[in-house]
Amino acid sequence: MTDTASKSGQTEVWITGIGLATSLGEGLDANWAALQEKRINVDEKGFAPYIVHPLMPVTFDSQIPKKGDQRQMEAWQRIGTYAAGLALDSAGIKGNKDILSKIDMVVAAGGGERDLNVDTGVLTAEAKGANAPGFLNERLMSDLRPTLFLAQLSNLLAGNIAIVHGIGGTSRTFMGEEVAGADAARIALSRIASGESDIALIGGSHNGERKDLLVLYEFGDFNLKDKFAPVWARKDHAGFALGSAGAFLVLESKAHAEARGAKPFAKLSSVVADLARRKSRGDMAATLEKLWAKLPKRDGKGAIISGATGAEPATSEERGFLKGHAEFPVRSTGTMFGHTMETQFPLGIALAALSISRGALFPPNDSMGTEIEMHEAPTQIVVVGAGHWRGEGMALVEAVS
Amino acid sequence: MTAPRDKLGRPVVVVTGMGIMTSLGNGKADNWAKLVSGESGIRTITRFPVDGLKTTMAGTVDFVSVDPFSSTGLSERMAELVTQEALDQAGIGAKADFPGPLFLAVAPVEVEWPQRRELGRAVGKLDFNYDDLLRISGGGKYSAYHHRFMFGSVAAYLAETFGTKGSPISLSTACASGATSIQLGVEAIRRGETDAALCVATDGTVNPEALVRFSLLSALSTQNDPPQAASRPFSKNRDGFVMAEGAGALVLESHEAATARGAKILGVIAGCGELTDSFHRTRSSPDGKPIIGCMNKTLADAGMTPDQIDHINAHGTATPENDKMEYNTTSAVFGELVTKIPVTSNKSMVGHTISAAGAVEAIFSLLTLEHQRIPPTINYDTPDPTILFDVVGNKARDARVTAVMSNSFGFGGQNASLILTREPA
Numbered sequence: 001m002t003d004t005a006s007k008s009g010q011t012e013v014w015i016t017g018i019g020l021a022t023s024l025g026e027g028l029d030a031n032w033a034a035l036q037e038k039r040i041n042v043d044e045k046g047f048a049p050y051i052v053h054p055l056m057p058v059t060f061d062s063q064i065p066k067k068g069d070q071r072q073m074e075a076w077q078r079i080g081t082y083a084a085g086l087a088l089d090s091a092g093i094k095g096n097k098d099i100l101s102k103i104d105m106v107v108a109a110g111g112g113e114r115d116l117n118v119d120t121g122v123l124t125a126e127a128k129g130a131n132a133p134g135f136l137n138e139r140l141m142s143d144l145r146p147t148l149f150l151a152q153l154s155n156l157l158a159g160n161i162a163i164v165h166g167i168g169g170t171s172r173t174f175m176g177e178e179v180a181g182a183d184a185a186r187i188a189l190s191r192i193a194s195g196e197s198d199i200a201l202i203g204g205s206h207n208g209e210r211k212d213l214l215v216l217y218e219f220g221d222f223n224l225k226d227k228f229a230p231v232w233a234r235k236d237h238a239g240f241a242l243g244s245a246g247a248f249l250v251l252e253s254k255a256h257a258e259a260r261g262a263k264p265f266a267k268l269s270s271v272v273a274d275l276a277r278r279k280s281r282g283d284m285a286a287t288l289e290k291l292w293a294k295l296p297k298r299d300g301k302g303a304i305i306s307g308a309t310g311a312e313p314a315t316s317e318e319r320g321f322l323k324g325h326a327e328f329p330v331r332s333t334g335t336m337f338g339h340t341m342e343t344q345f346p347l348g349i350a351l352a353a354l355s356i357s358r359g360a361l362f363p364p365n366d367s368m369g370t371e372i373e374m375h376e377a378p379t380q381i382v383v384v385g386a387g388h389w390r391g392e393g394m395a396l397v398e399a400v401s
Numbered sequence: 402m403t404a405p406r407d408k409l410g411r412p413v414v415v416v417t418g419m420g421i422m423t424s425l426g427n428g429k430a431d432n433w434a435k436l437v438s439g440e441s442g443i444r445t446i447t448r449f450p451v452d453g454l455k456t457t458m459a460g461t462v463d464f465v466s467v468d469p470f471s472s473t474g475l476s477e478r479m480a481e482l483v484t485q486e487a488l489d490q491a492g493i494g495a496k497a498d499f500p501g502p503l504f505l506a507v508a509p510v511e512v513e514w515p516q517r518r519e520l521g522r523a524v525g526k527l528d529f530n531y532d533d534l535l536r537i538s539g540g541g542k543y544s545a546y547h548h549r550f551m552f553g554s555v556a557a558y559l560a561e562t563f564g565t566k567g568s569p570i571s572l573s574t575a576c577a578s579g580a581t582s583i584q585l586g587v588e589a590i591r592r593g594e595t596d597a598a599l600c601v602a603t604d605g606t607v608n609p610e611a612l613v614r615f616s617l618l619s620a621l622s623t624q625n626d627p628p629q630a631a632s633r634p635f636s637k638n639r640d641g642f643v644m645a646e647g648a649g650a651l652v653l654e655s656h657e658a659a660t661a662r663g664a665k666i667l668g669v670i671a672g673c674g675e676l677t678d679s680f681h682r683t684r685s686s687p688d689g690k691p692i693i694g695c696m697n698k699t700l701a702d703a704g705m706t707p708d709q710i711d712h713i714n715a716h717g718t719a720t721p722e723n724d725k726m727e728y729n730t731t732s733a734v735f736g737e738l739v740t741k742i743p744v745t746s747n748k749s750m751v752g753h754t755i756s757a758a759g760a761v762e763a764i765f766s767l768l769t770l771e772h773q774r775i776p777p778t779i780n781y782d783t784p785d786p787t788i789l790f791d792v793v794g795n796k797a798r799d800a801r802v803t804a805v806m807s808n809s810f811g812f813g814g815q816n817a818s819l820i821l822t823r824e825p826a
Contacts (some may be wrong), residue, residue, distance in 0.1 A: 050535075072682060105677070109573075110552060111509045111511065111552075112509060112511045114511075116531050119517060119531070120529070120530055120531055120534075122521075123517065123518065123520075123521030123524075123529070123534075124521075124527070124528055124529060126518065126521060126522075127521060127522070127524070127526065127527050127528075127529070128527050132452070133450035133452045134450050134451070134452025134453035134454070135453075136514060136609055137450065137451070137452060137453035137454045137609050137613065138452070138453035140609060140610055140613040141453060141454070141455075141613055141616065141617070144610075144613060144614070144617060146617040146618060147618075147682075148614075149614035149615075149617070149618065150618075150682050150683065150812070152509070152511075153509060153573075153575065153812065153813065154509040154552075154573045155573045155574055155575050155811070155812070155813045155815065156682060156812070156813045158677075158813060159682055159812070159813025159814055159815075160682070162677050162678075162679040162813075162814050163679050163680070163681070163682065163814070165679075166679055167677060167679055168676070168677050168678075168679050168691065169676075169677060170675045170676065170677060171574065171675070171677040171813070171814065171815060172572060172574060172581060172585075172675075173572060173573050173574060174570055174571065174572050175507070175509065175510070175552035175553065175571045175572065175573055176551075176552050176553030176556060176557075176569075176570070176571040177551055177552055177553050179553065179568055180552070180553070180570075180571070182568070183568055183570050186568075187570070187585070190592060190594065191588065194592045196588065196592070211531045211532070211534075211535055212512070212531075214535055214538075215512070215520075215531075215534055215535050215538045216512060216546075216547065216550055217547065218535060218538035218539040219538055219539070219543040219544055219545075219546045219547035219550075220544050220547030220548070221539045221540065221541065221544070222547070223539075273567065273568035274567055274568050275557060275560050275561075275567070275568050275569060277561060387553075389547070389548070389551060390551070390553055390554075390557045391553060391557075391568060392568075393568065
């Protein structure tokens with residue numbers, strides 16, 4: 001197992017900026033208010049029978065002022081570039097050239113929004129008999145927008161963030177669905193904790209309102225259909241509802257934050273991740289237990305924020321794991337925000353940090369008893385991220401003492 | 402003389418196993434023999450029809466079979482073969498039990514045309530839309546395609562096959578990906594998190610849409626005939642890069658761990674550096690500062706000065722802009738030395754292996770150190786008079802090589818450099 005924890009002699013890492021653009025709204029107050037009101041934004045009609053959590057519309061101009069930049073991106077990149085800007089604002093470093101020129105970016109990304117008209121145009125023409133050897137080549141040469149490729153490339157989310165916000169440090173893009181978000185946090189944390197880096201921007205973004213993605217997940221029968229239900233209530237009606245969201249965090253060494261007078265939301269104490277083989281029942285739960293045991297001691301007011309997807313058998317395995325830690329109140333980001341894939345783990349860290357900084361865990365939203373009330377202010381929140389198919393991650397977010 | 406720690410007090414990171422595959426062939430021996438003899442792996446594409454394409458050649462890997470074929474499947478198979486070669490050489494761990502993490506550079510994954518067409522045919526109608534495709538996608542008939550087209554699928558397969566530890570990381574930094582995979586491994590060992598890391602880079606994406614995408618960005622050479630002469634780094638008549646497939650794998654270990662188990666040390670990753678360019682999505686900042694900064698960071702990371710570098714394995718894509726920019730920035734870093742340091746571009750022969758290039762070229766750099774012989778840059782008949790590199794043109798050159806800088810630059814402002822040496826500094 002690979003892990004990063006603040007070992008003795010290693011620097012403390014603070015979360016000093018959070019940027020959220022989700023189906024519940026833009027910014028920390030709007031998201032927090034929606035969570036308090038247990039408000040969920042689902043679209044059951046637009047992609048029927050599939051259910052998605054659409055992005056609450058935002059004015060992209062406020063973070064991506066040049067229309068030319070917006071045109072060069074597809075939705076997933078615009079959402080992420082927007083949320084990254086909010087995180088930089090939140091940390092108070094927007095436009096601070098000295099800091100932005102050295103910030104290290106680790107982005108968790110998928111990619112590739114297809115041009116559905118081009119795809120169906122080719123396929124229907126072929127169905128009608130177009131079969132010349134060069135047919136596909138010619139159609140793609142004439143129909144694909146030349147810059148669409150750049151809106152599809154995974155590392156161009158980071159590229160666009162760099163261009164729009166003027167970031168000139170390092171830039172790494174991790175792929176691999178849910179656990180890519182955990183690994184982004186894990187690597188950034190270990191680099192700061194060991195002194196390789198002072199400050200990092202990490203996160204991801206996802207556009208869930210995409211039929212090409214629905215096709216991909218439908219191959220595995222993973223999409224939630226017909227009727228919305230909270231994640232824990234989907235056992236006999238399994239699946240995830242794709243969600244649109246961007247979630248970015250500024251991570252910073254305590255010393256670097258203090259030197260510039262930045263206040264922390266919370267500290268990121270540890271991120272661990274693994275790859276369960278998931279060959280037989282219990283494999284994934286056993287891996288989650290191993291990760292749980294690797295986190296630093298939890299003796300404070302603890303809670304768990306889970307990124308469970310609603311897909312089976314992963315969600316049942318995770319529920320079994322959570323039952324073994326029933327003293328920790330649980331919250332599900334999948335219920336409230338949908339499944340935002342690479343973004344789900346950074347979103348979980350963001351909500352953990354927000355809950356700690358606001359002195360309250362947001363209320364439960366579950367009729368199955370997995371989520372219970374928490375009346376005290378949380379001081380330690382474990383973020384759990386188990387992928388719908390592969391990959392498990394866990395983080396410990398703590399109050400700064 | 403051994404030095405388990407570098408000048409900055411960090412564990413020295415050495416290479417104890419390497420595996421490689423390109424359009425020239427499978428394995429180090431075959432690749433090296435062809436590379437130093439100036440052979441090209443570029444040929445006219447036969448995998449799919451090329452009618453209607455402006456570029457009809459590439460450095461494809463046609464000798465590896467994958468069934469059913471997909472670019473991601475080919476990437477996976479090549480990665481598996483090169484990893485096996487690297488592990489055989491390193492003799493580390495046990496079968497399916499590699500004692501460290503995996504860092505995999507891999508092209509972004511998506512559903513491909515053969516599978517999309519299969520879906521289109523299955524709709525069974527003449528007129529249909531995406532909803533019709535969606536309606537027939539479920540039910541388990543295509544469940545293998547879900548796994549195949551997950552971004553993390555290649556890394557998951559390699560991790561399970563070779564028993565790497567922890568969460569395998571799949572990464573993309575475009576054309577710098579291979580170098581980034583090595584850098585992540587170096588950092589993990591330097592931090593003391595692991596004694597060993599498996600760094601793999603693979604790219605099997607010569608398919609119609611990928612060619613069209615690069616064509617539409619005017620990035621590819623169109624000198625199709627003869628294909629072997631298409632890739633012309635540093636030549637006046639260069640007109641773009643040639644897409645290619647390949648894979649490279651490196652077993653990295655701390656010097657201490659490698660010597661403790663008596664492993665043969667093949668070379669040292671003395672320094673790594675990266676620096677983002679925020680100027681443009683596909684073009685470098687005209688002042689070249691991010692690339693200059695990247696090279697300087699790498700020198701600083703290695704604790705070396707420009708005069709200690711005696712060979713540069715260039716990014717050398719043969720696009721008009723890259724080669725000019727690479728020369729200008731290298732000049733800024735190396736000053737007068739720029740005309741004296743032998744420079745070569747492996748891409749003249751193997752083409753641009755995109756996500757794999759950084760690792761493929763790092764391995765060629767290590768083989769250069771081993772053999773004390775610099776592979777040529779072929780098709781170097783009409784030198785660009787504004788590029789004053791000492792290009793190792795057309796014929797391999799014997800040379801004393803102690804430290805190589807290998808550069809990788811990619812779309813999205815990705816710049817990464819490595820410095821490889823024979824012995825610890």
